[in-house]
Amino acid sequence: MVVSWIVVAVFFSSAELTSDLSIRLFGAATLSPLLVGLPLFYLFTMRMRQLAVENLRLARLANTDSLTGCLNRGAFTELTQEFLSDREGTPSGALLVIDADNFKAINDAHGHDQGDIALTLIAATLRRIVRTGALVGRLGGEEFGVYLPGANRMSAFLVAERIRRGIRRASFSPRGVPCPLSVSIGGASFAAPISFSELFRCADQGLYAAKKAGRNMVEVAAVSLPPAPVRRA
Structure with a gap:
């Protein structure tokens, strides 16, 4: 005015x-x-x-882990479920569960601040190796998840092996003391509709087997789901 x-x-x-x-x-x-x-x-x-x-x-x-920059568990689970519930085309993919070996010993020997550095190094290796379109999340503590859309058992195994070798070669020297890192990886691939909880359960079984076999190992299996029951009128 x-x-x-x-x-x-x-x-x-x-x-x-x-x-x-x-x-x-x-x-x-x-x-x-x-x-x-x-x-x-x-x-x-x-x-x-x-x-x-x-x-x-x-x-x-809200969706990112503050330490590693990966998806947090909630966001990773939600986005993976979106892939699993996609009704277009034939569902297929694989879930990898990655756990740092002897991580408590790293924290005890070098301090939690150095343990955090180890986690960020693992996360950076995961993001560098997995292809665009895959999901990388921190599931909690020293455990990470990778979802590979469209992957079969062999391709998931090859990705897991690259991750394992990449982390093994990573340079981690807390306060100048060389400390090799290693991870155990369990995986499950699928080629039929499956829930996230079932897929995670199968991948977690593979992780348990990799730990039991001596750590620094990869175990990936193809999920075999029972056929859907035939309903008669």
């Missing part, structure tokens, strides 16, 4: 009142909303952009 009066005053002071006064007033009435509205529109769009960026940041924080 202040701008409107200023614009009108400029028109009045520029010359004496003439017969085109109505045109001048019309011009003032037309320009003043633009002069006021454009800055307000700019501020509004800037604020909306800031809110969108902030919402994206909060969503990322």
Whole structure:
């Protein structure tokens, strides 16, 4: 409103009142909303952009493990379930469960801060090795999960082996003391509809077998589901 009066005053002071006064007033009435509205529109769009960026940041924080930058357990489970519930095409894929070997000994010998460094190193190795489109999550403690859409048993095994070898070759020297890392990996592939809980149970069995076999091992199995019962009318 202040701008409107200023614009009108400029028109009045520029010359004496003439017969085109109505045109001048019309011009003032037309320009003043633009002069006021454009800055307000700019501020509004800037604020909306800031809110969108902030919402994206909060969503990322809610879904991300703060230490490793991987998906947290909730987000990893939810996204994997979305893959499993996709009804288009033939369902297939594999889940790997990765657990750092003797991790408690690392914490006890070198401190939890060095244990955190080891976890970030493992997470970085996982993200570097798995292909685009796969999911990488920290399931809790020193346990990680990798979901490989469309993978069969052999391709899942090869990915797991690359992960195992990559982590074994990783350089980890807490306070200058060399400390080789290793992981045990259990996996399960599927080629028929399956629930996340069943898929995780099968992969976890493979992890148990890898630990029992001496650690620094990979065990991947193809899930064999019983045929669906035939219902008769």
